[in-house]
Amino acid sequence: MGKKEIDDRFKKFGTVSFTATTRVNDFITNLESGKVTGTQCNGCGIKFFPPRADCHKCLTTDMTWFDVDGNGKLITYSTLKYGPQGFEGDLPYSIAVLDYGDYKVFGRIADGIDVDELKIGMEMTAAVNTLPNGQLNYVFKKA
């Protein structure tokens, strides 16, 4: 009998992924189909982003995927002039947090948006992005 195959889809997340196996690996498959997604607990209705496999209130794994669509408000951001090992090729880049009301999303500002165009409170939207090295992440674009 062959070895059981390991579901290591999460290796594809971001410029450098530090995680291979997780019980929310469908997040990657959803990215591949163009959707940024979180999980919602079927017991208490909490929306989790980043997605979780387990609800800490209900102690269940009974979750439904939801789409991070519509607009979020830019809460804060910073542009990096230095990056960690493996990210040098991406520099300079900006990281940011968007507030969607029920949840917040941490991620990157899309390349091509000038920092001067960023204003706290502005509406932005999260979109799937393929990186030059073939990896997948999501970026924030102007709404």
Add this chain to the structure above:
Amino acid sequence: MGKVAIIGVGQSSFVRQYPGSVRELAFEGFKDALNDAHITTADIDASVICSAPEYDKQRSPAGIFAEYLGLNPQPTFYVESLCSSSSMGVRLAYSLVESGLHDAVAVVGFQKMSEISSAESQERMGRGADIQWESPFGTMMPAYYAMYATAHMDKYGTKPEDLAAIRVKASTYGQINDKAVYRKQVTHEMFSDPESVMAGPVAAPLRVGDCCANADGSSCVIVASEKKARALCKKPVWILGVGAATASVNLAGRDLFTGLQAAKLAAENAYKMAGIGPKDVDVAEVHDCFTIAEMMAYENLGFAEPGGGKELIQSKETYKEGSIPVNVDGGLLSKGHPIGATGGSQIRTIVLQLRGEAGDMQVKDPGIGLVHNIGGVGLYGNVTILGR
């Protein structure tokens, strides 16, 4: 509840590259504290060893330290909460002594940042966050604090010059602290001089001058029961309050971006336990890993209203002669930040202040001192209140 005292404090010099092994580095702070307390290893019945383990090659450092410090066969504990490890260690020591389990506990914090190569250090930096959901975007410590600076500037009109003023203050005292790694004056002009290294961009709006100095170092705090303190020590300093709290690592899980919620909660807990308020504090050490961190500390500790931190530094109220002197030993910015040793070094500064033994850095006759020590980007908050 029985009273718990600090009967001895010590630290090594904070240096760029310590020319010895990690256990030898730890011994320097430990020896300094034993000499300060005029005690020997026989007086100590447990040790708490504190560091951020990603910098250590030694597996399970507590064991080898207990041996090298001469603390076999007493039990030892290992405590880690990133940059607040040794404040958390003192919190543990407090509970060990207060419960009656131990009489005198040595809390030894250390970090040899130069133990690993700069490439290894770069690699670890990439993991200094939520490695599943944040690190893949290329995050770094300065960028997280920079995001707080962006939000603080937007909401309260805080200016880069206000942050620079905090660095200028730190350097004023770093120059007179012979344990500090950075002994030179930093001026406002350096921040506006594109030729100056201080003005170099790191993560907007933070510049090189807004970031603390890396260093190798160790610290030690001897925590003892009232009975032991009365028997051994002429000038015990009492632990009046120990507050601690945590917050979500991932910024997506937070609600506050102009201050650190874990610091606010830790302060509330510590004030409540000590039965005092911010106005009763005569001297403070705060976690200025970045200038914005000290600005937020002013507000989270209640020394200023939210947004009022800039007026506090503009009016020099946090200088030695001001109404609430903060980091008059140079802080992390100039004294240096050997992660696991930092909290113990902050506590040492306050203990010396309360005993009136801080030399050129001495503030006038303080009765109550406070230590604010943060792990990660406000993921762990520790506030310790001490009194004579």
